[in-house]
Amino acid sequence: MKYRISDMVKDLPEDYIEDELNLNSLDINKISRLKEKVLKKSGKCNEENEGMYKNKNNLSIFKILIASVIVLLTCVTISASPKISQSLAEIFKSDGIFSKKLNLLNDNSQIGDSNLSNSDNNDITINLEEGYKDEAGGMFLLSFKDSKNRISKDSLVEFSNFENIYTNTLLKENNNIIYGIVENTANHKNSNLVINGIYPNVKNFENVDLNVAIIKSELPEKEYHNLSYFSELGDYKSVGNIDFKLLDMFVSDKGLVLRINYTTKGEKNEFEIRDFDLSLKDTNNNIKSSTTCLTSSSYANSSNSTNKEIFFFEAIFEDFSQIPDFENYKLLMNYNQYDGYIQGDWNINLEALNFTDSEKINVNENLLIDGYNYMFKKLIVTKTAIVCSLGIDLDGYNIDEIINISSYKNGKKLNPIFQQIKLADSEIIIILKYDESLNNNIIKVYDNKGIELSDINSLIYKYHK
Amino acid sequence: MIGVSKIFEYEQKEEILKFEHMKKDDNELLNYLINTYSSYIFSIVNRICDKSCSVEDIEECVSDIIISLWRNSEKIDFNKGTLKTYIAATSRNTAINLLKSTKTRKFFLPIKEDVLSFSDDPIDTILKKENNEAILDFLSQLNEIDRKIFIKRFYFGDSYKKISKDLNIKVRIIEGKIYRCRIKLKKFLTGEGSV
Structure with missing residues (x-):
């Protein structure tokens, strides 16, 4: 069963929300205007509107004629309007979606222009590779080149639009250029996208001596499942201002379980560790990896404005049915942290143009991914890219998930330069772009679990020039 | 008195x-x-x-x-x-x-963040029979800051930026807190632990 948290909280009592409300936001003028509106509406409801509701299915021929003329005029107007103002759904009904030319803040700029209004001399070049924008927002493929080699794949980019700040992870590294996708969700057509800065990713791989060789078997069995052993407490490893500590260790029916925490301290708490893995390396350099998950955290705010947050992880090594001989093992810790924010000020303003050299294929099959029922709506193959659109059957949601889709050509996995996802109202768009042309090749698309999506016949598609 | x-x-x-x-x-x-x-x-x-x-x-x-x-x-x-x-x-x-x-994206939270999935359906009864008692119990056990963040995000649909500005807390810390609140809520509703 799935529940929306936003639904669960819908009946919160007033005590919980009143702090958030500005109860004096209505002045006398507004109240009297509002009163006028309500009284007018209530009067209409009693007299005209109620009658209208009752008779709403009995439109006269005259009304139908008027409506037809309006619809016809609207159609003519829309077809004569530039496509850039259309909604995504409307664009999908047309021939093109994928823009090829872009206008940046710097007039006459197009794809390939670099140094996008960069006000700081921080040796990072941002290149706009592709972009798409409509009234619902936009999606831009940017390449980043850092002459000081501070950023890499998995670095975080912080960007903002008219109303929000977002972060995105850079996706792909190729010849010292990293590609990333930035989504602009502003519903304001002319709002700019600003790259605020970048968090470089620091890869850490540590041999951590957690004193696991000192093992005791003292604790009661019921508390620790099939407890066999317990490590000495209190040993920790410090990395920067983070302390790692082994809390306990035991064998349960899940395997060997290590509980570990890390503590961040400091006023700013600038970074967290998001990816965290433990592995055991034996004397023959064989490595056994664990599955690791965050189990809980606690937060303390001390009087001297130093914040302290503790994150608790549980690492499970499934292959172990008993405590291994730790004298023959090293415990390895692999984690990423984001630090050293690089300030930036790159502004992008885009105008989407249609890409017409494409083939569009209708797909109307449902597809279950991760428990959500998606529907393939449209699929477009361009010279160098596959663009497909997924809908979702949960009403009221915007899709905001990344679905990894691999693709194969003639049985061989293709290596897309990048994979990008356009998020729009109730739609997700996936764009796979390749080095080589897709001319006259049959592409099959697989999901991230290797299931051939072409089981749905319409997902085998062919590009004809 | x-x-x-x-x-x-x-x-x-x-x-x-x-x-x-x-x-x-x-x-x-x-x-x-x-x-x-x-x-x-x-x-x-x-x-x-x-x-x-x-x-x-x-x-x-x-x-x-x-x-x-x-x-x-x-x-x-x-x-x-x-x-x-x-x-x-x-x-x-x-x-x-x-x-x-108005087709704005405001309020509509990402599925990953908004939807809680349960393999069984233990909370169905809790949610239906006791109305919103369960969620109120949960909120009452959160600390003040976490409760404020939770209500701002899930009741009012505030963006991370807005919450950050209102509470003077970094966006990335807000993200982390929301993430952990979700885990706590799930555990709370399935009776696996208190907050």
Whole structure:
């Protein structure tokens, strides 16, 4: 069963929300205007509107004629309007979606222009590779080149639009250029996208001596499942201002379980560790990896404005049915942290143009991914890219998930330069772009679990020039 | 000495009696709703729609809510909560519908963040039988900051940036707190642990 948290909280009592409300936001003028509106509406409801509701299915021929003329005029107007103002759904009904030319803040700029209004001399070049924008927002493929080699794949980019700040992870590294996708969700057509800065990713791989060789078997069995052993407490490893500590260790029916925490301290708490893995390396350099998950955290705010947050992880090594001989093992810790924010000020303003050299294929099959029922709506193959659109059957949601889709050509996995996802109202768009042309090749698309999506016949598609 | 809960109970009873009395006269009820609750309704709709809708749209929405309350006054069930709670829920729903109609992305939270999945269905009973008791229990156990963040995000649909600005906390810390609140809520609802 799935529940929306936003639904669960819908009946919160007033005590919980009143702090958030500005109860004096209505002045006398507004109240009297509002009163006028309500009284007018209530009067209409009693007299005209109620009658209208009752008779709403009995439109006269005259009304139908008027409506037809309006619809016809609207159609003519829309077809004569530039496509850039259309909604995504409307664009999908047309021939093109994928823009090829872009206008940046710097007039006459197009794809390939670099140094996008960069006000700081921080040796990072941002290149706009592709972009798409409509009234619902936009999606831009940017390449980043850092002459000081501070950023890499998995670095975080912080960007903002008219109303929000977002972060995105850079996706792909190729010849010292990293590609990333930035989504602009502003519903304001002319709002700019600003790259605020970048968090470089620091890869850490540590041999951590957690004193696991000192093992005791003292604790009661019921508390620790099939407890066999317990490590000495209190040993920790410090990395920067983070302390790692082994809390306990035991064998349960899940395997060997290590509980570990890390503590961040400091006023700013600038970074967290998001990816965290433990592995055991034996004397023959064989490595056994664990599955690791965050189990809980606690937060303390001390009087001297130093914040302290503790994150608790549980690492499970499934292959172990008993405590291994730790004298023959090293415990390895692999984690990423984001630090050293690089300030930036790159502004992008885009105008989407249609890409017409494409083939569009209708797909109307449902597809279950991760428990959500998606529907393939449209699929477009361009010279160098596959663009497909997924809908979702949960009403009221915007899709905001990344679905990894691999693709194969003639049985061989293709290596897309990048994979990008356009998020729009109730739609997700996936764009796979390749080095080589897709001319006259049959592409099959697989999901991230290797299931051939072409089981749905319409997902085998062919590009004809 | 009368306790706070007793006073609250009296206030509730008084509110019900007043409302029941007003229901007898259509005009009186409409005036009562406008004079007593228009500010409250406006503040909720304005808070949710924020800068995504014009003042005119918000005023239209508020007047629709008042008309709807007036028309449906017979259906209000005081056993489920106070009149203010009912009005707040109606206002919030209508405001969200207004946002939907403007096709703005505000309020619609990412599925990954908003949806909690359960393999069994232990909370179905909890949620249905005890209404929102479970969620209130959960909120009461959160610390003040986490509770504020949770309500701002899931009740009002605030962006991380707005929450960050309001509470003077870094966006990435807000993200982390939301993530951990979700885990806590899931554990709480499945009875796997307290907050």
